[in-house]
Amino acid sequence: MTSKKNKVQSVGIGMTPTTSEFGSFIRARRLELDLGQVLLAKEAGLAQTLVSMIEIGKRKYLNNQQLDRLAKVLQCDVEELRKRMPVKHVAQPTTELGKLIRSRREELGLSLSVFAKKMKITLQRAKHLEIRKNPSIRYDFVELLATVLDLDLSVLGKFAGTTQKKTKSELGQLVRTRRKELAISIKDLAQKLNVSRQFVNQIEFGQCRLSENDEMIIKLAQVLELDINRLEVLRPERRLKQMENANPLGGFLAAKRLELRLTQREVSERAEIASSLLSGVETGRFHPSPKLLKKLTTILKCQIPSELITPPSDRKGFTTERETPLGQLVTTRRLELKFSQAEVARRANTSISVISSIERGTYRIGGQMVKRLSKALEFEIPIKFIPTPKQRGDREPNKKGSHLNLSDQNLVDLERIKELSDIRVNNEAVRKALKLLRILLEKQNDKYTVCLHKDKNIIELEFLF
Secondary structure: OHHHHHOOOOOOOOOOOOOOHHHHHHHHHHHHOOOOHHHHHHHHOOOHHHHHHHHHOOOOOOOHHHHHHHHHHHOOOHHHHHHHOOOOOOOOOOOHHHHHHHHHHHHOOOOHHHHHHHHOOOHHHHHHHHHOOOOOEOHHHHHHHHHHOOOOHHHHHOOEOOOOOOOOOHHHHHHHHHHHHOOOOHHHHHHHHOOOHHHHHHHHOOOOOHHHOHHHHHHHHHHOOOOHHHHHOOOHHHHHHHHHHOOHHHHHHHHHHHHOOOOHHHHHHHHOOOHHHHHHHHOOOOOOOHHHHHHHHHHOOOOOOHHHOOOHHHOOOOOOOOOOHHHHHHHHHHHHOOOOHHHHHHHOOOOHHHHHHHHHOOOOOOHHHHHHHHHHHOOOOOHHHOOOOOOOOOOOOEEEOOEEEOOHHHOOOHHHHHHHHOOOOOOHHHHHHHHHHHHHHHHOOOEEEEEEEEOOEEEEEEEEO
16 A cells, blocks of 8 residues: 555546547646646636546537637647647538528628627527528518528528418418518418408418409508419419309400410400400400400410300390380490490490499499480480489478478488589588479479478478479
8 A cells, every 4th residue: 555655656647537639638738837727727717627627528629719828828839739629510400491591601701609699699599590400480580680691581581480281272372472581470461461360371271262352362462562463363263163154255265364374454454455344255244346356366365266256146145125214225325326335334434344234224323424424325314214212211202282391311312413403502402402303303293382491491492394
């Protein structure tokens, strides 16, 4: 036992063995200079535990500043330390997002610490961004990351949010792709559209009937900054449904348009016609003129089979009989002038659907429309052909002797009466008198004294015929 105590110990004997070349070199150099770990750590500005861990091999790496200070205290070249320090293994990113972040960071010459500072996150989290297995990032993180890496938002937008199931809807895929390009979450898009998140999901998965919702298509185009034509052309359900019920000619034209992925708006603009006219042609409500057919065949790059072009008398449902006197009058006069509904619509500065509705008796016609229609048809429409609109609560005037008492429920559509009579007044009593005059003309009574009450003042008008 005594011989062992008196035996001269070599360097490193009695200490925890080192397991690395780096630690062994530092320990040997320290002992050569007769420096304890505490003194070495103090002069090098390091923690004593750090020096101990380096010597025994539990800590393998030091940064450049630590190496410089340690080399100065150990009186050796810093390269002597650096070449003995193991090559630091840098974890490589495995996801497309991680690879993009690292390559762009290195391209900009940003160290990981500088990148972390700009992102206002810890160094550990900055590392995690590059090497983590999750292929996506939060929406609220995308904009800052795009700014730091000087990238367009659309480049990082596709990585935003969780990975969703694939959609079979072309329209839904377009909405989803554009939403991600703009880094807009489903929640944010729902708020911008004033709908629920479930509704946005239904749009992206093609589970809602956007084929009938023109207003939502317009909103989507505005919020997602998309050309509305791109959205409209991806709504084939509505077009196909119409084609099923259309006449053969309309179905043929609609099919050709969809093959070319053109919207009704694009075709109508090229043909210089109203989109409502093209819609009517495709659904069989209108039959195109030879001139229009020629335009459409040029635009759609097709030849129309002769059997699809039928004369008016052979068309299904073709008739000149109308249910209302006004509709019959307009139809008869139009055919006398050999005008199409499109021509009358153009002359009256309105749409074909309005003229069609007037002829069918489903349109509530106003005074201005009467004037325009009379001018278009080149004759004055008699007032007796213009139906008085009925509203809930309307009832017949109460007749007492030679007086006619008129309740407020009879006084409807006063502005239209003013337009028909070419009188512009603001006096409420006169307006009511005009309404009463209309009723008297229709009733064709001989004589009435009219009593109109306004704020307990009585105005009497006498009409003689």
